[in-house]
Amino acid sequence: MAKKKYSHLVKQLKYQEADGEYMTMMSGADLDGINLSFAWGYRRGLGQWGSDGGLTHSHPYGECLLFTGLDYDNPNSFPAEIELALGKEREKYIVDSPTVVVLPPGLPHCPLVTKRVDKPYGFMAISLSGEHDLAESAVGDPATGEKKYGNLLKKLDLRDTKRTKGGNADFIEWWNGKDFEGFNLNFTWAFHTGLGAWHEKDPHVHPNDEVLLFVGCDPDNPDYLGAELEIGMGEGDNKEIHVFDTPTIVIAPKGLVHCPLITRRVDKPYSFSAISLNTEHETTWLG
Numbered sequence: 001m002a003k004k005k006y007s008h009l010v011k012q013l014k015y016q017e018a019d020g021e022y023m024t025m026m027s028g029a030d031l032d033g034i035n036l037s038f039a040w041g042y043r044r045g046l047g048q049w050g051s052d053g054g055l056t057h058s059h060p061y062g063e064c065l066l067f068t069g070l071d072y073d074n075p076n077s078f079p080a081e082i083e084l085a086l087g088k089e090r091e092k093y094i095v096d097s098p099t100v101v102v103l104p105p106g107l108p109h110c111p112l113v114t115k116r117v118d119k120p121y122g123f124m125a126i127s128l129s130g131e132h133d134l135a136e137s138a139v140g141d142p143a144t145g146e147k148k149y150g151n152l153l154k155k156l157d158l159r160d161t162k163r164t165k166g167g168n169a170d171f172i173e174w175w176n177g178k179d180f181e182g183f184n185l186n187f188t189w190a191f192h193t194g195l196g197a198w199h200e201k202d203p204h205v206h207p208n209d210e211v212l213l214f215v216g217c218d219p220d221n222p223d224y225l226g227a228e229l230e231i232g233m234g235e236g237d238n239k240e241i242h243v244f245d246t247p248t249i250v251i252a253p254k255g256l257v258h259c260p261l262i263t264r265r266v267d268k269p270y271s272f273s274a275i276s277l278n279t280e281h282e283t284t285w286l287g
């Protein structure tokens, strides 16, 4: 069979293991040159760590951190307690439920200190740059008075979609950057078990770059997705169907027609994130 034209846009995730934790990382060069980097993985360790090493640092671009449990039956549970330092004053915040942390460009952050872990949890960092760039931050005087950065932590509340058919989400939450300067970003976090087509009016296209991240919920088997899916890429004579049954990222550069997305088989619940480089989700449905 002829080599597929869009194979480079459908990539199996490769995890690196360290101390029983698994992380996968990609930058713009891995993502067809789009202006995004991300890290996703399964964490279980106690003590100090960092989203980019352990030290207090900042980036010239915005970044979001996502903390999530991995339990489909309790999608809003989070089985750990993590302390996060924000600002050069290192104000301390506690993450003990599914949370998105918004890090505006230039805001010092970290270290993270995991204080309690009942079960492994999922962690994602979404960086609004194709190239990683960070500066260590000087530490200022300790915080006094009122805390300043509480508005940068948003608790996730995964909504039960009461889905009755199709492969789309059973539980989903959405974050968008329209209220934050420098966040040309919206993304979802969801748990899925459904079979069949995800959308009614596919294929579709966006005026912005998008990536679709499919990951499993088993922190001991990062290469296990628990489902088999297919996605259409391209249109007309160029349309291809790509099938995958391992953790995968699909890159949809702006203007590339994509989907239908069809779940063929589900053995275990899995998680999904759609990351779009736009403050609002803009979709043109073509079906």
Ligand SMILES: [Fe+2]
Residues within 6 Å of the ligand: 051, 052, 057, 058, 059, 063, 109
């Ligand atoms: Fe960072």
Ligand SMILES: [Fe+2]
Residues within 6 Å of the ligand: 204, 205, 206, 210, 252, 258
């Ligand atoms: Fe899309």
